[in-house]
Amino acid sequence: MKMKHALKWLLAIGMVGLFAANTGTGNVQAAKATRTVTDLTGAKVTVPNKVNRVADLWHANNQVVLLLGGQKKLVATTPMIQKQPWFAQVYPGIKKVTAPYNGTDLQVEELVKTKPDVVLASDAPTVAKAKEANIPAVNVMYQDFNGLQKSVTTTAKVLGGNAPKVAAKYNKELKGNISYVQKKVAKAKKPTVLHIVSTADLLKVDGTQSIVNEWIKNAGGKNALTQKGNMIETTMEQVVKANPDVIIIGQTTTTAARQALKNDSRFAQLKAVKNNKVYGNPQGTFPWDRYSAEEALQVLWAGKLLHPKALANVDMVKETKAFYNKYYNYKLTTTEAKQILAGENPKA
Structure with missing residues (x-):
């Protein structure tokens, strides 16, 4: 009799468990498995x-x-x-x-x-x-x-x-860098900047209402163009009319950027080209100029590029090395940091 009684209790417990798995308790467990x-x-x-x-x-x-x-x-x-x-x-x-x-x-x-x-x-x-x-x-x-x-x-x-803790730390640093540069360049004259996507198409540019326009503005510059949009086509007439003080080209080095524009008769007479105010944009684990987590460095670099005296205390080699060590756990050499800033690839 005791054995039968025990079996009945075990059966009852099993049924309760089965019922729970198919009703509220089971749903709660399923919910805990997702978010x-x-x-x-x-x-x-x-x-x-x-x-x-x-x-x-x-x-x-x-x-x-x-x-x-x-x-x-x-x-x-x-x-x-x-x-x-x-x-x-x-x-x-x-x-x-x-x-x-x-x-x-x-x-x-x-x-x-x-x-x-x-x-x-x-x-x-x-x-x-x-x-x-x-x-x-x-x-x-x-x-x-x-x-x-x-x-x-x-x-x-x-x-x-x-990851959420790292994200919070990164966002704080990004906002801090933007705020720092904005304060340093607040009273400075704003040079006009033309940002070209790459040397592959010198008339594909970044206009207003884009993240490129935002870092130009944060760095104390002004977009040379009034066209709106990211990676848009412009005309040579508009570029000549804008005659930017500074030209920055993505996905290339400063040497290659200057050579590309000097070799193109359409650009050769522009103020920025004549004054050697043409620069390649830094490229790290992703190009700094668009959709990059390294935008935290981009705003410092652009600020110092446009206003070297106001940001004389910013050491971009030091900043780049610190960023890579902090977030990627990768210790850049000074040479490697300089290569990234120059838009160059690592040496094989």
């Missing part, structure tokens, strides 16, 4: 409570993952990032990560094979494709410094662990 992250479009995305495998399909955001210490969670990236020499220098493992997305074409089958817990993306079509494959997708795209801070914070929330 909600709000992306930069305002969409609420349910992601696993613990994210171990990340597919980062936005070139620039891979650098944010690196900054936050989550690079070993990357199971999918982009070919562009794998070709960034300084990224590979800091984290050689990126070369072994699958790259199912080239910026326009997403190979969904290859993405699924990487078994990501979450996808980080910069556009609606990529988010939609990931969702169709039943993979949570978080849009982290932005267009200004406030957006950069939100993107870093959101990426940190996705990664979890220590």
Whole structure:
């Protein structure tokens, strides 16, 4: 009788457990296994409570993952990032990560094979494709410094662990650098600046209402153009009319930038070209001038470039070395820091 009584109790306990698993208690347990992250479009995305495998399909955001210490969670990236020499220098493992997305074409089958817990993306079509494959997708795209801070914070929330603390430290430093430069150049005359995307197309530029325009303004300059937009086409007539005091070209060195403009008769007579006020933009684990976590350094560099006397105390070699050590745990040599500032690749 005692044995039968004990069996009845065990059966009863089992039924209660089964009932709980299929009702409230089970739902609570399921809820604890996931959490909600709000992306930069305002969409609420349910992601696993613990994210171990990340597919980062936005070139620039891979650098944010690196900054936050989550690079070993990357199971999918982009070919562009794998070709960034300084990224590979800091984290050689990126070369072994699958790259199912080239910026326009997403190979969904290859993405699924990487078994990501979450996808980080910069556009609606990529988010939609990931969702169709039943993979949570978080849009982290932005267009200004406030957006950069939100993107870093959101990426940190996705990664979890220590990432949110690193994000908070980074955002504080970014805001601090911007504030420091703004105060130093507040009373200075503002030179006009033309920012060209690259030497591949000298009439593809960055206008107002872009993050490039924002750092030009923060650094004590004024965009030479009034056209609005990021990576837009302009005309030579507009460039000649603007006749900028300074020209900065992305994805190249200062030597190559000056040579490109001096060799082009359309640009040769511009004030900036004649006065050798043409510069290549620094390039680190990602180009500093757009969508880069290294914008925290960009604003210091641009401020000192435009107002060398006002920011005479800023040592960009020292600042660059400190940043890489602090966030990437990579100790740049002085030579390497100078190469990054010159827009040069690491020596083989």
